[in-house]
Amino acid sequence: MNFLFSTNKRSYPSMTNHELREAFLTEPLFTPGALSLTYTDVDRAVIGGAMPLSESIEIPTHKELAADYFCERRELGIINIGGKGAVEVDGETYDMAMKDSLYVSRGSKNVVLSSVDANSPAKFYMISYPAHRITKTVYVPKSDAKKIELGSQETSNERTIFQSIRPGIVDSCQLVMGITELKTGSVWNTKPPHTHFRRTEIYMYFELEQSERVFHMLGEPKEVKTLPLAPEVAIASPSWSIHSGVGTTNYSFIWAMGGENQEFDDMDHIEISALS
């Protein structure tokens, strides 16, 4: 397990891009045959990526969790962004096509990830938060997610939000998670930007070429900084930080939140002209 030690909003303005990357960014999440887990002190989220080939990958516990198994006191959201795969939770198998989601409840002992075809491997992106109660493990195909259309071609931010792990679909503890897809020609996500002091958020950009970048914006609205991000790394956003981005092409991203509430629309929008 890797660890990210973030920073507070008083220290943040003097940080270099290198220091910001060390505080908020994971390593590339998908390595053939491997599991990557990163623990951030931002709301104790764990960010994971797994790309099983012919062997399946079991999610292990870790000394720092002080738990007999990973989900002993944690909930886990999984979205597949690769080829067909499956997730087995305590003997029950869930087939996971691209962009399907699985919510794994606290108390689940064994979580095993596999690909159907090692030549077209699944890529399981995972976010976990501490959970205060046992609920139900729920599979959510992409078609069952709540779909929201936002933005327009004129403002370069035409996009569709798929909310898969959200109240009304999944009875989670903290976690709210889903996918945003930008239409061809649109490059701006989360425009206008916002904060939500009640929740932290983690973004992971994908469906863009390795040669392209998303210029991710973070920080307090009056101290905005920008980091060019390659696909398939995740960036954690503390509660005081905006999170928004503009790409050199269109792209998709997975967003995930945890904190005081699960209200997706509970955002403090910030006028673009008020940023500095």
Ligand SMILES: O=C(O)C(=O)C[C@H](O)C(=O)CO
């Ligand atoms: O493009 C968007 O707008 C988003 O996807 C917004 C994120 O889901 C978000 O930041 C929710 O708080």
Ligand SMILES: [Zn+2]
């Ligand atoms: Zn947000």
